[in-house]
Amino acid sequence: MSGVEVGLGLQSDKPAGTYARLARRAEECGFDVLTVFGDLMYQPPIFPLLEMAPATERVRLGPACLNPYSMAPYEIAGQVAALDLASGGRAYLGLARGTWLGAVGIAQPRPLTALRECAEVVRRLLAADTSGFAGEVFTLEPGTALRYGVARPDPPLLIGAWGARGAALAGRIAAEIKVGGSANPAMVEVVRDRLRPGAARAGRPVGDIGIVLGAVTVVDRDGAAARAHARTEVAMYLAVVAELDPTAGVPADLIARVTALVDAGEHAAAGRLIPDDVLDLFAFAGTPEQVAERAQALIDAGVRRVEFGTPHGLTDEGGVELLGTEVLPLLRREPARPAGGAGGREAAPAGTRGPVSR
Template sequence: MTVAEIGLGLQSDKRAGDYARLARRAEEHGFDVLSVFGDLMYQPPIFPLLEMAAATRRVRLGPACLNPYSAAPYEIAGQVAALDLASHGRAYLGLARGTWLGAVGIAQPRPLTALAEAVKVIHLLLAGDRDGFEGEMFRLAPGTALRYAVHRPRPPLLLGAWGPKGAALAGRIADELKVGGSANPAMVPVIRERVARGAAEVGRDPGEVGLVFGAVTVVDRDGAAARARARTEVAMYLAVVADLDPTAHVPADLLAGVKELVDAGRHEEAGRLIPGDLLDLFAFSGDPEHVAAQAQALIDAGVRRVEFGTPHGLTDDGGVELLGTAVLPLLDRSPGAAADGA
């Protein structure tokens, strides 16, 4: 029987030492996976991930996600190899096309080709294959190889995507697909069908691809305060992700109003425009019972991993502690087994 995993997603904006402390507490509470976001202008994920690897013994760790435009595939291969060595085989590799890279002058042409070829190059390097690769966007000259030992030739691959083409690519080549910014169980069958299309192209069982849903999380005994904070956090990206969810039916005037206030730096005001039912589609927020119910709905829908994202609570430590002691014990992790193909 497939048992759903529970993950914790961290923003890379903390001080040295904070990551190790939070990682130890998360592992003690029973979290299965620790992810570090690769968002533009934050610390590179490899720094917190290596710190957390040294502080833990069991949890899986990985970036969610790196992209092949701001980091070359050979560099990504080196980072995942380093993390896998440091964690003794607990690393996963997260890749996505990346967002907002235009702000630093980086174009993102042909994202599906870039992702597929980057994966090919990374896997060849980690496997020690010296035959070379001549792709449309990336290449390896024959004889090119890493000059150090790796722990595993193929750590698990996670792709981050919402759309039909990205999900189909995951169906062909990935171990997991992450839908970032969603807490909506109605999206699970939509994404599963998109993955299945890609899996069918290569004769693969779509159940081999685990679905990961993750979003902003704010939990507190004061549920109203938690939801107010979550509204502010969600406002910043609602205009991006709402259009990606065909089941959400977000009014255009609401989105326009939120975006206008966010662009003006008035995030709290923008958040107050978001009604509670819409908030629940794009964030886990409220008291522990409400957050647990949201996560359980995703597990029941067949999600393989639920990832609670930053900021977790009204404080970092308080949120992690409450998720571990008051949310995780309420979850039945087995209902999604049939949907995962077990």
């Protein structure tokens, strides 16, 4: 598993203090990356990330993802700079077009242009480039500069995208691409093919861009209970991800029935309709052995990082503990460190360093 990272994706819905405790334990167990989601109407991810930074020494930290519509590029630059300073140079920045912003009255025109220009503005600000930038969406007047110091001029950039054009953009400018909501090994080669045009345009080997797949995770020694809970979680986004995955082949009538029940608020009933083979495409679910088997399939397919997303288990802290102490060792990693261990290995950031869902 050399060169492969395993991460945790956290929802920003927890009280203060919880993030530091989870992060500390995750690092002790041997996780490599801690991500906080940037989902609509949850806490901004910078709060959990800044709590986790001083509680850890080694893990990489970042939001997945911020978007250039609800936050201006100079604010995004400030947040990643703050996280990089607080963590001693362990931050990464995730950018995506954002989801469900229409609910708060925010339009999302020209998403690829907005993402590309946002990344460029952030890069120039962090690099103290005062030459200016005149884009189609964003502008920097010549002489505009941050009025504070930064830890690094080039924290790694992750682009969150499923589609071909978003992947091509990641191939041009990003260190990583994340496909959120997928645990499907067949998507890895699809993503790699979609990265190639952008990588070729930038003169980069496609292997320089790390592929990250992450999805709902529910692990428990009671595998049936874990899979039942995961079905309910997956039901809420099945209609979206099933259409985005060209390899999945989920029957249209199944999607329609699941969607109708979700719309009616009957989430558990919707989940019960999802068969095992479909569940395994869009979640890591079951016993530690079952979850490790699905993660190993992604590693064998060539991902740079597997990300276990919320809710992790039947309880969040219980799930993190099982992932760390029983799943990670099955992925040919070091045995989990006991609680209170030092966890002091140096970070090894994945992929090409670039400018800086989920």
